[in-house]
Structure formats: C-alpha cells, structure tokens
Amino acid sequence: MGEKIKSFLIGLIVLVAFVGVALLVTTIAMSDHGSSKKEETTVEIGNSDKITSMPNTTEATTVQSNADEEADISQNTEEEVSLAEPAASSSDAEGVDDEVDEAAIANAENNNNSSGSSGKPANNIVSYGDYFSDNHEDTKAPFFLIKSSSASLGLGEAFDIHNYVGYADDTDRDVELVVEGDLDTSTAGTYNLSITLKDDAGHTKSDHMTVYVDETPADSSSPSGSSAPGTVDFATFAENYGGENKSLGIDVSRWQGDIDFNAVKAAGCEYVIIRLGGYDDGENYTDRTYYTNIKNAKAAGLKVGIYWHAEESNADEVKKSASYLLNILNGESLDFPIAYDWEDFGNFESYGMNLYDINDCFYLFADEMKSAGYDTCLYSSKNFLENVWTNEKGYKVWLANYTTKTSYAGSYYMWQQTSSGIIDGINGAVDFNIWYK
Numbered sequence: 001m002g003e004k005i006k007s008f009l010i011g012l013i014v015l016v017a018f019v020g021v022a023l024l025v026t027t028i029a030m031s032d033h034g035s036s037k038k039e040e041t042t043v044e045i046g047n048s049d050k051i052t053s054m055p056n057t058t059e060a061t062t063v064q065s066n067a068d069e070e071a072d073i074s075q076n077t078e079e080e081v082s083l084a085e086p087a088a089s090s091s092d093a094e095g096v097d098d099e100v101d102e103a104a105i106a107n108a109e110n111n112n113n114s115s116g117s118s119g120k121p122a123n124n125i126v127s128y129g130d131y132f133s134d135n136h137e138d139t140k141a142p143f144f145l146i147k148s149s150s151a152s153l154g155l156g157e158a159f160d161i162h163n164y165v166g167y168a169d170d171t172d173r174d175v176e177l178v179v180e181g182d183l184d185t186s187t188a189g190t191y192n193l194s195i196t197l198k199d200d201a202g203h204t205k206s207d208h209m210t211v212y213v214d215e216t217p218a219d220s221s222s223p224s225g226s227s228a229p230g231t232v233d234f235a236t237f238a239e240n241y242g243g244e245n246k247s248l249g250i251d252v253s254r255w256q257g258d259i260d261f262n263a264v265k266a267a268g269c270e271y272v273i274i275r276l277g278g279y280d281d282g283e284n285y286t287d288r289t290y291y292t293n294i295k296n297a298k299a300a301g302l303k304v305g306i307y308w309h310a311e312e313s314n315a316d317e318v319k320k321s322a323s324y325l326l327n328i329l330n331g332e333s334l335d336f337p338i339a340y341d342w343e344d345f346g347n348f349e350s351y352g353m354n355l356y357d358i359n360d361c362f363y364l365f366a367d368e369m370k371s372a373g374y375d376t377c378l379y380s381s382k383n384f385l386e387n388v389w390t391n392e393k394g395y396k397v398w399l400a401n402y403t404t405k406t407s408y409a410g411s412y413y414m415w416q417q418t419s420s421g422i423i424d425g426i427n428g429a430v431d432f433n434i435w436y437k
Contacts, residue, residue, distance in 0.1 A: 125173065125313070125314050125352065125353065125357055126314065126315065128315035128360075128364065131315060131360035131363060131364050132314065132315055132356075132357055132360050133356070136170070136171045136354075136356050137171070138169070138170060138171040138172065138199060138200065138201040138203070139170065140169070140170045140203065141169075141197070141199065141203035141204060141205045142167055142168065142169035142172065142175045142197040142198070142199045142203065142204075142205050143167065143168065143169075143197070143205050143387070144165055144166070144167050144197070144205070144207060145166040145167055145168055145345040145346070145348055145384070145387070145388070146165060146166040146345055146346045147164065147165045147166075147167075147195075147207060147209070148164040148165070148209065149208075149209060149210065150209060150210040150211070150212065151163075151164050151209060151210075151211045151212070152211075152212045152213075152214065153185050153211060153212070153213050153214075154213075154214070154215065154216070155185065155186060155187075155188060155213060155214070155215055156185055156186055157185055157213075158185070159183060159185060159211065161177065161179050161195065161209075162347075162349075162350075164209065165177075165195065165346075166345045166346040166347060166348045166349065167197050167348065167349055168345075168348050168349065168353075168354065168355055168388070169197075169199045169203075169354055169355070170354060170355045170356065171199070171200075171201075171354050171355075171356065172199035172200050172201070172354060173352050173353060173354050173357070174200075174352070175197050175198065175199055175349060176197070176198040176199070177195070177196070177197060177349075178195070178196045178197075178198065179193055179194070179195055179196075180193065180194045180195075180196070181193035181194055183211055183213075184213075185213050187213065188213050188214055188215065189212075189213055190210060190211070190212055190213075191210070191211045191212075191213065192208060192209075192210055192211075193208065193209045193210075193211060194206060194207075194208055195207050195208065195209055230420065231420045231421070231422050231429060232418055232420060232421055232422065232432070233421075233422045233423070234248075234267050234268060234269065234421060234422065234423040234424075234432070235267075235268070237417075237418070237421060237432050238268055240404075241417060241434050245436065245437045246434055246435065246436060246437065247270045247271060247434075247435040247437060248268065248269060248270060248432065248433070248434060248435070249269055249270050249271035249272055249273065249302075249303070249432075249433050249435060250264070250269055250271075250272050250273070250421065250423065250426075250430050250431060250432060250433065251272065251273035251274070251275075251307065251416070251430075251431045251433060252272055252273075252274055252275070252289075252293060252426070252430060252431075253274070253275035253287050253289065254275070254287050254288050254289045255428075256289075256426050256427075256428065256430055257289075257426075257427060257428070258289075258427075259289075259293065259296070259425055259426055260424075260425035260426075261293075261296045261297045261299070261300035261302060261425060262300045262425070263424040263425030264300070264302070264423060264424065264425035264426065265300045265301055265302055266424065266425075267423050267424040267425065269302065269423060270302065270303060270435075271302055271303035271304065271305070271335065271336070271435065272293070272297045272302050272303075272304055272305075273304075273305040273306065273307055273336065273339065273433070274287075274290060274293045274294050274297065274304060274305070274306050274307070275287045275290065275306070275307055275308075275309060276290050276306040276307070276308060276325060276328060276329065277290065277308070277309065277324070277325065277328060278308055278309025278310060278311070278321075278341075279308075279309070279310060279311050279312050279317065279320075279321045280309070280311055284320065284321055284324040284325075286328055290306075290328070294306070294332065303335035303336070304334060304335055304336075305334050305335055305336030305337070305338070305339065306329070306334060306338055306339070307338070307339035307340075307341050307379060308321070308325055308338060308339065308340055308341060308365075309341055309343075310340055310341055310342040310343075310361070310365070311342065311344055311351075312342075312361050312365070313351040313352060313353050313357065313358075313361065314357070314361075315360075315364060317361075318361050318364045318365050318368070319364070319368060321365070322364075322365055322368030322369065323368075325338075326368075326369075326372050329374075334374065336377070336414075336435075337374070337375035337376050337377035337395075337396055338369050338374050338375070338376050338377070339376075339377050339378070339379040339398050340362050340365050340366070340376060340377070340378055340379060341379040341380075342358065342361070342362070342380070343380075345384060345388070355388060355390075358388065358389075359388075359389060359390050359391075359392075362376075362378060362389070362395075363393060366393075366395060375396075376395060376396075377395055377396035377397060377398050377413070377414075378391060378395050378396070378397050378398065379397075379398040379400065379416075380397075380398075380399075380400065381399075381400045381401065382399065382400070382401040382406065382407070382408045385397065385399065385408065385410060386408070386410075391410075396412075396413045396414075397410060397411060397412040397413065397414075398412065398413070398414040398415075398416065398433075399412040399414065399415045399416065400416040401415065401416070401417070402416075402417065402418050402419060403417075412436075413435065413436055414433055414434065414435045414436070415433065415434045415436075416431050416432070416433050417432055417433065417434060418431065418432050419431050
C-alpha cells in the first residue's frame with residue numbers, strides 16, 4: 001500500500017511538471033507570435049501610408065502651392081512692371097480727358113472687371129485652345145530684337161543693360177542674359193562689354209557693346225530711331241508716291257492735338273487711321289481724342305480706320321482688350337481692317353513671352369475681332385515683320401519702313417513711309433501712308 005501511494009505521488013508530480021512546462025512553452029510561443037504579428041502590422045501600415053496616402057497628399061499640396069505661387073507672381077510682377085516702365089512715348093497711354101464718351105468707357109471697363117488678371121506675366125502663360133502651347137521644339141538661338149552698339153554714361157551713373165537691349169527666343173520665355181567685362185562708372189574711360197544670350201536648350205548668341213564714361217556724356221540711352229531726317233509736306237509726298245491704284249492718308253492719335261479734318265481733306269488726304277486706345281501697364285485705355293477724331297473725320301468725308309496700341313502677353317489680356325475695344329467701338333463702321341500695333345520690343349523680355357506667344361496674341365485678337373464682324377491687319381516695322389511676326393494665317397500687313405524705297409519682300413497692303421509729314425489742318429508732324437488698292 002505504501003509503495004502504491006509513493007508511485008502515485010511521483011507520477012502526479014511528473015504530470016504536473018509536464019503540464020507546467022507545456023503551459024510555459026505555449027505562453028512563450030503565443031507571446032512571440034503576437035509580438036511578431038504586431039511588428040508586421042506596423043510595417044504594413046507604414047508602407048500603406050507611403051504608397052497610397054503620401055502621393056495623394058503631395059499632389060494636392062503641389063497643385064495648391066503652384067496656384068498660390070502663380071497668383072503671387074502675377075501680383076508682384078504687376079507692381080514691379082509698373083515701377084519699371086519707361087517714360088511714355090508717342091504710342092503710350094496718357095489717360096482720358098473730359099471730351100471722350102465717359103459712359104462708353106465706364107461700360108467697357110465694367111464689362112472687363114470679370115475678364116481676369118492684368119499686368120505682365122512671369123513665365124506663367126496658360127495655353128488657350130491652339131494658342132500659347134508649350135509643344136514647340138526649340139530650334140533657334142535667342143537673338144537681340146534691339147541692341148545699342150554703345151552707351152554713354154556720366155561719372156557715377158548707374159548702368160542697366162536692359163536700357164540698351166531687347167531680346168527674345170522662339171520657345172524660351174526666360175532667356176538668360178550674361179554681361180562680361182570690367183566697367184567702373186566712377187572712372188572716365190572706354191569699356192568693352194561682352195553680352196551673351198542663352199536659352200534652355202543651350203543655344204547662345206553673343207555681341208558686344210562699348211560703354212563711354214565721361215563727365216558730359218552724349219545721349220545714347222535708347223536704340224537708334226528710324227525716322228527720316230527733316231520733314232516732307234503732303235503735296236511733295238503725293239507727287240512722289242501717289243498714282244493709279246494708290247491712296248494717300250495719315251494716322252493720328254492724341255499726339256496730333258486738335259485736328260481740322262476739313263483742311264486735311266482739302267490738302268488731298270483721302271483717309272485717316274485713328275488710335276482708339278490700347279493696353280498699357282496692365283490697364284486698357286481710350287485715346288482721349290478718339291471720339292472727336294472719328295466723328296470729325298467722317299463728317300469731313302474721309303475714309304476711317306482704327307488701330308490698337310497693344311502690349312498684351314497672354315490669352316486673358318488679349319480677350320480683355322478685345323472686349324474693351326469692341327465696347328468702345330460700339331459697332332462703328334470702318335473702311336479698313338483694325339490694326340494690331342504691338343511695339344514694346346525694347347522690353348520684350350519682361351513680358352515672359354516667346355515668339356510663338358506674341359504671334360498667338362495677334363491671332364487670338366484677330367479671332368475676337370472676326371467674331372464681332374471686323375477684319376484685322378498687322379502693323380509693324382520691316383525689322384520685326386522679318387524677325388518676329390510669322391503671319392502664317394496671311395493677314396493683311398501695314399508696313400512701317402521710313403525710307404524712300406522699301407526693301408521689304410513680304411506682302412503688304414499699306415505702307416507707312418514717314419513719320420515726319422506736314423499737312424494742313426495738323427500742327428506738327430504726322431505719319432504719311434500709302435494704301436495699295
């Protein structure tokens with residue numbers, strides 16, 4: 001009996017020990033498995049965040065950031081450009097006086113308030129239909145639209161290369177400009193500078209400029225003009241350029257002041273192209289003499305046309321200007337296509353455009369005029385007609401070339417031959433034109 005009890009107790013102890021060991025092993029295994037599963041889950045969630053959530057969040061942030069950045073650029077650029085604009089020239093806006101139709105102008109301005117932003121863009125041009133595309137191959141080097149060969153400065157006078165050059169590229173909207181050479185404006189002397197343009201494709205164009213520093217410098221702050229020397233009276237102009245299938249006329253703006261159109265017609269003039277207004281420093285304006293000029297010119301029996309002083313650089317600005325022009329024009333009948341006159345090539349690089357863009361500005365403007373029942377023509381000088389404007393759509397051209405016989409090989413229907421004309425009815429110089437019927 002004693003031996004049986006002893007054997008039973010030993011067996012029980014072994015069984016308890018075995019069960020205990022088994023329970024301990026199971027607990028450890030479960031603990032390890034749970035820890036491993038927790039760690040695996042954490043990694044999986046982490047990877048999920050990186051693969052799914054992060055790209056979505058990044059994309060949304062990027063889009064918002066770019067939108068804000070573009071808005072800021074547009075606002076800052078407008079302020080900077082307004083301060084940097086040169087003094088007004090004969091083609092710049094000078095405001096509106098009391099003689100114009102203030103109600104019509106107010107209506108045009110109100111209609112334009114919802115037309116979008118204004119001012120010159122900084123490389124933020126947005127495509128519009130077939131216009132303002134980025135899908136153009138860069139095949140050409142940048143080039144100088146305008147460049148002075150020399151500059152004269154006074155002692156201590158600041159030198160800004162942008163006062164002496166204007167430049168562009170076929171596709172690049174932000175051409176790099178590098179100026180090399182020693183220049184010390186505190187010391188009189190002659191300094192030679194190297195000027196290089198470089199586009200994003202690596203194309204380059206180099207030229208030179210000589211800077212003269214003197215106590216009494218000559219005035220060479222602007223590129224050389226193209227006006228013919230002296231003046232020519234209308235009778236002489238008619239004798240030299242009149243004839244069969246030709247018609248002689250003038251173009252005018254506020255710079256001609258009060259005009260006696262009856263005297264102008266009596267002198268032999270047959271038509272007048274009148275500046276309606278334009279786009280300047282991000283704002284549309286009406287030439288202060290437009291209403292008086294078109295009314296009196298028609299009353300005198302002259303044929304009439306209008307031109308638009310353009311400085312637009314994107315689709316929003318063009319559409320805004322077109323809307324403004326058509327509101328001011330108000331269905332007025334015209335005898336000539338509306339002339340698009342973009343001239344600020346000395347500051348072209350500040351507009352954030354390439355050559356495709358400026359041509360698209362003209363094409364879009366012409367589309368807007370056509371939708372209102374008006375034809376359009378392109379006004380420009382020989383140089384820019386040959387180097388800037390492609391006119392692939394074959395619009396009529398109004399050529400400006402101040403010479404006795406033009407060498408322009410392209411097609412043109414009107415030639416502005418001189419800016420130094422003298423005619424009865426106008427106190428001062430005026431442009432003379434030949435219309436080829």
